[in-house]
Amino acid sequence: MKIIHKDLKHGTLKIKIDNNEDSWYLSSIIEIGDYVSGMTERKIKLGGSEEKSKISKRIMFLKIRIEKIDSENILRLSGPIIEAPDDIPKGDFHTFGLEFGTIITIEKSEWTTYAVKKLEEASRNDRINILVAAFDREEALFALLKGSGYEMLLDLKGDVSKKDFEEKKGNFYSEIYAQIKNYDAKFNFSNIIVASPAFWKEYLLKEMDDDVLKKKMTLATCSSIDGSTINEIMKRPELKTVLEKDKGSRESRLVEELLENIRKDNAAYGIEQVREKIDAGNISMLLVTENLIRKYKEQKKYLEIDRLMNDAETINADVRIISSDDASKQLDGLSGVAALLRYKDYNSS
Numbered sequence: 424m425k426i427i428h429k430d431l432k433h434g435t436l437k438i439k440i441d442n443n444e445d446s447w448y449l450s451s452i453i454e455i456g457d458y459v460s461g462m463t464e465r466k467i468k469l470g471g472s473e474e475k476s477k478i479s480k481r482i483m484f485l486k487i488r489i490e491k492i493d494s495e496n497i498l499r500l501s502g503p504i505i506e507a508p509d510d511i512p513k514g515d516f517h518t519f520g521l522e523f524g525t526i527i528t529i530e531k532s533e534w535t536t537y538a539v540k541k542l543e544e545a546s547r548n549d550r551i552n553i554l555v556a557a558f559d560r561e562e563a564l565f566a567l568l569k570g571s572g573y574e575m576l577l578d579l580k581g582d583v584s585k586k587d588f589e590e591k592k593g594n595f596y597s598e599i600y601a602q603i604k605n606y607d608a609k610f611n612f613s614n615i616i617v618a619s620p621a622f623w624k625e626y627l628l629k630e631m632d633d634d635v636l637k638k639k640m641t642l643a644t645c646s647s648i649d650g651s652t653i654n655e656i657m658k659r660p661e662l663k664t665v666l667e668k669d670k671g672s673r674e675s676r677l678v679e680e681l682l683e684n685i686r687k688d689n690a691a692y693g694i695e696q697v698r699e700k701i702d703a704g705n706i707s708m709l710l711v712t713e714n715l716i717r718k719y720k721e722q723k724k725y726l727e728i729d730r731l732m733n734d735a736e737t738i739n740a741d742v743r744i745i746s747s748d749d750a751s752k753q754l755d756g757l758s759g760v761a762a763l764l765r766y767k768d769y770n771s772s
């Protein structure tokens with residue numbers, strides 16, 4: 424996500440969607456009652472009577488008050504028109520579809536600490552997408568590694584003769600290579616993980632003639648091509664430097680660090696314990712799960728969590744919102760909120 428203009432004191436933020444995860448981040452930031460504006464396409468009726476009228480499409484500036492949020496496919500924001508050209512009726516409904524390249528301005532009455540944190544996370548330059556291409560001589564799996572896990576893109580079957588595969592193997596590897604190039608053109612990956620059992624990845628490398636694409640690749644080994652392959656690859660030691668950039672991996676390490684510090688009595692968890700340490704100025708990092716924030720919003724108690732995060736920042740603590748599956752499950756087991764301490768508190772009970 425590219426931030427074009429930010430004036431949160433006056434409630435406005437102008438952004439451009441330039442990543443396939445941006446819609447996910449925006450769906451957790453944008454709320455009913457917010458305002459969205461920008462250049463958008465709208466159908467206009469031309470002519471007199473209904474029978475003779477024609478439908479024309481125009482690009483125009485519109486501003487709506489959001490009354491409906493749909494994130495099933497692409498993120499869609501719908502609501503009554505607040506600002507528009509003179510010939511467009513105010514109050515009519517319009518929908519903004521937030522696709523790649525869309526530029527919008529978001530207006531809120533108040534930007535919560537949570538929303539600001541998600542915004543910072545979405546706009547960080549080190550947030551990347553990683554492609555995994557895992558294959559053998561008969562099947563290839565393509566998956567997109569994301570901050571919240573992974574998304575399967577394609578399960579490709581090769582038409583390979585078991586008795587005479589030597590003559591046909593090049594065809595399947597050329598097909599795999601072409602698929603990798605197509606996905607890279609679409610997503611512009613920073614890293615591509617190529618994995619296979621045994622020596623099959625060497626056949627793929629022989630098909631490749633793109634040095635730029637080769638520089639993005641990390642080679643790995645997997646035991647087989649099946650439903651557990653991607654999870655296996657994510658745990659491989661040779662991928663450590665690549666997965667450093669993956670949000671899920673980073674969050675899991677944060678929670679592991681927390682658990683280690685809990686064993687050393689150098690951490691706190693639960694709202695009451697964490698509040699006590701913040702008031703004493705004794706936390707270096709605050710961890711809060713997305714699930715807990717959602718729960719407190721539903722219970723109309725969000726201000727308690729927002730105040731906790733804001734007060735932590737006031738004492739220069741690092742605030743992290745945990746949203747990846749495995750890390751969230753572990754932290755939710757500790758009430759969903761925890762803190763690493765600056766120093767061991769020997770006076771605590």
